[in-house]
Amino acid sequence: MANLKQIKHLVSRAGFGMSFEDLKAAAHLSTGEAVASLFKDSADYQPITPIKENFDYVMAVKGDPGARKMAAQKQRQQERQLNLAWVDYMGTAKGQLREKMALFWNNHFACRARQSMYDQQMLDIQRRNALGNFKTMCVEVSKAPAMLQFLNNQQNLKGHPNENFARELMELFTIGRGHYTEQDIKESARAFTGWGYDKDGEFRFRRAAHDDGPKTFMGQTGNFTGDDIINIIFEKKQTAYFVSNKLYKYLVNETPDPAHVNAMADVFYNANYEIKPLLEYVFNADWFYDDKNIGNLVKSPIELIVGLNRQFSIDYDRPAVIMQFQRVLGQVLFHPPNVAGWPGGRNWIDSSSLMYRIKIPSTVLNGGVIDFTGKADPEDEAFLATQHNQQENVHLRVQTRPDWDKFLSSIPKSLSKTSIAQFMLEPKISAALTHSINSAADIKAMVIELVSSPEYQLA
Structure with a gap:
C-alpha cells in the first residue's frame, strides 16, 4: 500500500480521518482514485431537518416573564437539536468531504441567529453548496434571514443606510481588507437597502425601502442593487485569492505558500468560482502531500x-x-x-x-x-x-x-x-x-x- 500515507493524509484533511474499515476499501486505490472516491461519496446532498416548527423568539421575549422563559427554553432546545443532528451526521455520513467543507463555509459565513429555523436555513445553504459554486452560495447567504438579521440589513433603509453587512461582505466573505474603500462600503450599503425577510423567513426585496439612485462602487457607476455589487466583487480576482488563501490554511498549512495560493486562485477564478475544480486541484497537487504539510494542523x-x-x-x-x-x-x-x-x-x-x-x-x-x-x-x-x-x-x-x-x-x-x-x-x-x-x-x-x-x- 504505497499510497497509504498520502490517502490517510487526504482523508484527514478532506474528511474527519480514516477508520480501519476505510483502510480495507483504500487498499488498492491510487491517490487520484481516492480523491475521485471522496467526491463520488459526497455527490448527493441529503438535508438535515430536525427543526419542524418556527416561532418568533423576538416577539415572544416581549411578552410576560413566563413567555420569555418558555421562549428561551424552546430556543435552546431547537439549537441543541440542530447542533446534535449535524454532529451525528458528520460522524456517520458516507460523504465526509461535503460535511468537512460545510464546516468551513459555516465558519466563513459566521453568524448567530435569534431563531433556530434561520440557523437551519443557513446550514442548508452551506451544505447544499459546499461543493458547488461559491458565488451562488454567497448570494444565497446574503439573502438568508440569519445573515440579514445578524448584520442588520433588515434595518438597511433608503435614507438611513446600515453599513454592517456591506462591510463584512467585503472584509470577511469575499475580497478582504485593503481592497476596498470606506466610500465603497457606503455605496454598497445603499445598494443593499430594501433587502429583508418576512415573518415566514422568506427573502423580500422591499422596493419602497431601496435607494434607487446612482452609486459609484469600485470605479463603476450605475443604479446598483445588491446583486450588482456582488457581481462586481466577483469580477475581481482578489476574491478568488482571498478565499483560496483561507482554504489553504484550512486544508494544507497555517502558513500559506504564496505560489500555491496563487495557483489555487487561478483555478478558482477560471472555473467561475466552482468549488469542486479548486479542491480537485489541491488534493491532486504534489505539494499537498509534502511532509511539512502532514500532521501539522490542530483539529478543531x-x-x-x-x-x-x-x-x-x-x-x-x-x-x-x-x-x-x-x-x-x-x-x-x-x-x-x-x-x-x-x-x-x-x-x-x-x-x-x-x-x-x-x-x-x-x-x-x-x-x-x-x-x-x-x-x-x-x-x-x-x-x-x-x-x-x-x-x-x-x-x-x-x-x-x-x-x-x-x-x-x-x-x-x-x-x-x-x-x-x-x-x-x-x-x-x-x-x-x-x-x-x-x-x-x-x-x-x-x-x-x-x-x-x-x-x-x-x-
Missing part, C-alpha cells in the same frame, strides 16, 4: 469529536454531553465568537482546553467521569437559569458505548502495535509514546493511550 473541537465518532461508532446515552464538550473546548456550533468566526489553528489550544482535549477521548472510550469547570457561553445563561441544580463545576458520567468489538475486529491481524499507532496518528510518533505503546497490556489499552496523546490532536 468539532473535528476531534466527529473523528472519534467515526473511528469508534460511539453511542451517547446522554447526547447533551456533546454540547458540554463543545463548550469547554471552545467551539459551539452556530455560536461563533463574532462575525469573523473562530480563528482556528493554534488558537484552539490553551492550557484549559488542552487538558480537556487530552481527557475527553479517553473518557469517552472508557465510560468515565469528567469534571467540567467554567461558565457557559453568555447566551446560554438564560437557558441554564431554567435548569435545577446547575452548578459551575459539573461532574458528569459521560455514559457512552463505543463499539469496541467492531473497532477491534476491523484492525488487520497483520498489523503490529506500532503500525496501528502510525495509522491512527498523523504526526510522527515520539520516543515516549512509542515506549507507552509497547508497554500497553493489550490493543484496547494502547488505543486509549493513543487518543489521549498530544499527537492525536493533530491532523
